[in-house]
Amino acid sequence: MQKVIEVAKRDFATIRTGRANPAILDRVTVDYYGSQMPLNQVANISAPEPRMIVVQPWDKSILGEVERAILKADLGFNPTNDGNVIRLVVPQLTEERRRELVKLLKKDAEEKRVAIRNIRRDANECIKKLEKNGDITEDESKKGLDDIQKLTDKYIAEIDTLTANKEKEIMEV
Structure with missing residues (x-):
């Protein structure tokens, strides 16, 4: 029963709210040299502002893959890529x-x-x-x-x- 509670906490953290929360990206997987890897294992994810998430891949060559993975996850974000990091502006929820x-x-x-x-x-x-x-x-x-x-x-x-x-x-x- 305790495990169900832990799973619930993890699942509830991935549900989007009006604020930027790096846990939203926990379910995103990236194709990293032929294998699917969780985004948080190939990049640093942070929320420097209340409405923005910054994803900084450790390997710059997978920047495009990370961007595609975020789009494919259908989270309602439009990633912007500046060549070094990907910024996700969290839109206000209706x-x-x-x-x-x-x-x-x-x-x-x-x-x-x-x-x-x-x-x-x-x-x-x-x-x-x-x-x-x-x-x-x-x-x-x-x-x-x-x-x-x-x-x-x-x-x-x-x-x-x-x-x-x-x-x-x-x-x-």
């Missing part, structure tokens, strides 16, 4: 686009909740099997099921908190 991003966020959050519930179901089945085989008593089984439910509630509440914080960040103007 109200409609903000609502779409919130819908995507909520859909993603629900998938994470389902994953946590699936883990709960598997753990409950395991405990019931142990009780059926006589490895644990009925009281131990009940306590185990209660503990699993408490953990599930805790992690679902954490997902809800992460979702609410990200939604607030997206809807900020």
Whole structure:
């Protein structure tokens, strides 16, 4: 369940908000000498201003590849290449686009909740099997099921908190 929370944090960080955030580019891969490499492994990514991301490849010969990869990722950016670095101006989000991003966020959050519930179901089945085989008593089984439910509630509440914080960040103007 903790891994689901970590994945949720990473996934939510890649959802665009009105501010420049280098994590937006985490899913971008670049063709680097015949193999696909994550952008952050072939370039330095920074956000020197609230509305700008600067990508500085360590190898200047792949500047064009990096630019194509950013365009292909369809993030809504128009990269500008000055021969040394690529600048991405983060456009202001429209109200409609903000609502779409919130819908995507909520859909993603629900998938994470389902994953946590699936883990709960598997753990409950395991405990019931142990009780059926006589490895644990009925009281131990009940306590185990209660503990699993408490953990599930805790992690679902954490997902809800992460979702609410990200939604607030997206809807900020």
